[in-house]
Amino acid sequence: MxxxxxxxxxxxxxxxxxxxxxxxxxxxxxxxxxxxxxxxxxxxxxxxxxxxxxxxxxxxxxxxxxxxxxxxxxxxxxxxxxxxxxxxxxxxxxxxxxxxxxxxxxxxxxxxxxxxxxxxxxxxxxxxxxxxxxxxxxxxxxTGYPLVREAQQRIAAGDLGKVTKIVAEYSQGWLSEPPGPDNKQASWRLDPKRAGVSCCMGDIGVHAANLAEFMSGLSITKMCADLEPVVAGREIDDDGNVLMRFDNGAKGVLIASQVSVGEENNLNIRIYGTKAGLEWHQQEPNTLIIKYNDTPAELVRTGVGGFSPLASGSMRTPAGHPEGYLEAFANxxxxxxxxxxxxxxxxxxxxxxxxxxGIDEAIRGMAFIENCVAATRANEKWVDFKLSDVL
The missing domain is CATH 3.40.50.720 (NAD(P)-binding Rossmann-like Domain)
Structure with a gap:
């Protein structure tokens, strides 16, 4: 067969x-x-x-x-x-x-x-x-969420004009206290021998960076970073802030934290251009907000109205039937x-x-993590985003 x-x-x-x-x-x-x-x-x-x-x-x-x-x-x-x-x-x-x-x-x-x-x-x-x-x-x-893919298509089509600023945040609170000995998920993430040079940026910050590049179509070129462990006794970071510059001249801010008490899985991104801005929140993934200076904001809901083939092909249920994390993975x-x-x-x-x-995103993701660490250690304000020989 x-x-x-x-x-x-x-x-x-x-x-x-x-x-x-x-x-x-x-x-x-x-x-x-x-x-x-x-x-x-x-x-x-x-x-x-x-x-x-x-x-x-x-x-x-x-x-x-x-x-x-x-x-x-x-x-x-x-x-x-x-x-x-x-x-x-x-x-x-x-x-x-x-x-x-x-x-x-x-x-x-x-x-x-x-x-x-x-x-x-x-x-x-x-x-x-x-x-x-x-x-x-x-x-x-x-990148599997339908409205993330819709936003990517709209930005590529020029709906926002030239992208000028990107603000990405990924905040959690689950590591705000030392985990118990039976917490398997925390134990390896906080162990540099198993997690690598970063906990927070390697675990969640890299998602925010990938989302910023995927949606905007831009590439990070320079970084200024401040990573550190907030909880005493940890060897690698559980919190960090990064300033970014992109290849078209746009500027960006990335916040990642696993010690923000009360936060669940607060990944959100705002991208601004010369014509409009947009906003997406992972905890409300079926809504995309498009903003303008001179007209009312537009609320885009999954399954309602026309979408790009990429976005519509990622939707499984009618409007009002929420799809989320598992479905994004499934895409x-x-x-x-x-x-x-x-x-x-x-x-x-x-x-x-x-x-x-694929492998290109894999390399850029690892480069983001290591460049964050290198930028934190550097004496210079800005460091170039390198794809080799970072640490």
């Missing part, structure tokens, strides 16, 4: 019982009925891996002790049975070795962000990809599934031209 009549087969590394983000990825991948989870190496504990697989109704023989075993044994299966891509949902320090091994084994990769532990690893990963005929995707989730997985189905088909170029972030 042709692969176009089957679900795209997914494996997963990480995401065992007790891990938050793995369950999110699995739920999102399943929403549209296009992807099926067939195997996994869910935990460094094989017992946990088997328990996770049992809870997910997987064949225990396809619940592997580690990712190396999974790639070898899956590659040995008949083509119509083996996984086609792997979803990587481990702590940051494992992203690169898992992705590299998967690519070299011939599997497509969808990775949670940040793509790697260091910028140099992201650059090396691109080299690995260049030598293998596989796809790579990165779950910068917020990235759907984009990636379409890429996989079209892979190798010269007549399916449209599906391959996906908006799902």
């Amino acid at each position: 042709s692969q176009f009549n089957n679900k795209v087969r997914m494996g997963m590394v990480g995401g065992g019982q007790g891990a938050f983000i793995g369950a999110v990825h699995r739920a999102a991948a399943s929403i549209d009925g296009e992807i099926e989870l067939v195997c996994g190496a869910f935990s460094s504990s094989h017992e946990n891996c088997l328990a996770t697989g049992k809870a997910l109704h997987l064949n225990p023989q396809r619940c592997y002790a580690n990712f190396d075993e999974m790639f070898v044994k899956e590659a040995a299966l008949p083509e119509h049975e083996r996984m086609q891509f792997v979803s990587i949902v481990t702590p940051n320090h494992l992203h690169f070795p898992v992705a590299k091994a998967a690519i070299e084994a011939g599997f497509h990769v969808m990775s949670d962000k940040p793509a790697t532990f260091t910028l140099q690893e992201a650059i090396e990963l691109k080299k690995v990809l260049d030598g293998h005929n596989v796809l790579y995707g990165l779950t910068h989730t917020y 990235l997985y759907m984009d990636f599934a379409r890429q996989i189905r079209a892979f190798g088909d010269a007549d399916a170029t449209e599906a391959l031209e996906s908006t799902a972030p």
Whole structure:
């Protein structure tokens, strides 16, 4: 039977019982009925891996002790049975070795962000990809929201005029006190050996930076940053502020914090141009506000009126039926599934031209994190946004 009549087969590394983000990825991948989870190496504990697989109704023989075993044994299966891509949902320090091994084994990769532990690893990963005929995707989730995609299309069409200022904020409060010993999500994010050089900017600030570049179509060129741990005893930042300059001359401000008491997942962005401004809030994702100096503001609601094909193709429900975080994730997985189905088909170029972030966004994301740290340490007021040799 042709692969176009089957679900795209997914494996997963990480995401065992007790891990938050793995369950999110699995739920999102399943929403549209296009992807099926067939195997996994869910935990460094094989017992946990088997328990996770049992809870997910997987064949225990396809619940592997580690990712190396999974790639070898899956590659040995008949083509119509083996996984086609792997979803990587481990702590940051494992992203690169898992992705590299998967690519070299011939599997497509969808990775949670940040793509790697260091910028140099992201650059090396691109080299690995260049030598293998596989796809790579990165779950910068917020680019999957319909109205984020609509805003991106409107800005690209010139509706705002020339972009002059960008203000992005991502505030949380969950790390405002030292976490308990059983808080698995906090423990690795605050550990530089597993998270990398940054906690706050690496975990959430990079999302805000990616959103600013994706929506505006601009690239950060210079930065002035102030990152620090607010809670005593921490080795890496839990709060930070960044001034930015973009390649068209626009200026920007980025605020990221995990110690803002009372904040839940307050990601919002405002982009201003010479003709209009717009505003979007992740906690109210079905509303986009367009503002003018000389006419009343415009309130755009998901599902009401006409939208760009990119935005309308990302909507699943009628107006007034809210879609949110899982659906945004699902849009990235759907984009990636379409890429996989079209892979190798010269007549399916449209599906391959996906908006799902890839290796270039992966490199810029790691560069943003390391440039933030470098800018904080620098004596100069402004530092250039570098794509190599940052730290």
